[in-house]
Amino acid sequence: MNPTLDRKLLELLVCPVSQKPLRYDSERQELISDAASLAFPIREGIPVMIVEEARKL
Numbered sequence: 001m002n003p004t005l006d007r008k009l010l011e012l013l014v015c016p017v018s019q020k021p022l023r024y025d026s027e028r029q030e031l032i033s034d035a036a037s038l039a040f041p042i043r044e045g046i047p048v049m050i051v052e053e054a055r056k057l
Contacts (some may be wrong), residue, residue: 005031005042006008015040016049 005024013022015033022031030039031047038054
């Protein structure tokens with residue numbers, strides 16, 4: 001079972017590269033930046049907003 005991301009937290013977070021809103025992918029446990037074409041991982045319920053840790057889309 002995947003933990004869900006707090007909606008309030010998601011509303012506050014933006015992409016560190018583009019400064020645009022992020023989209024939550026609950027299946028992959030990632031925050032997607034469509035503007036920067038990056039996917040930031042969520043580990044143990046904590047978003048990892050480090051560009052070097054992001055997966056390129």
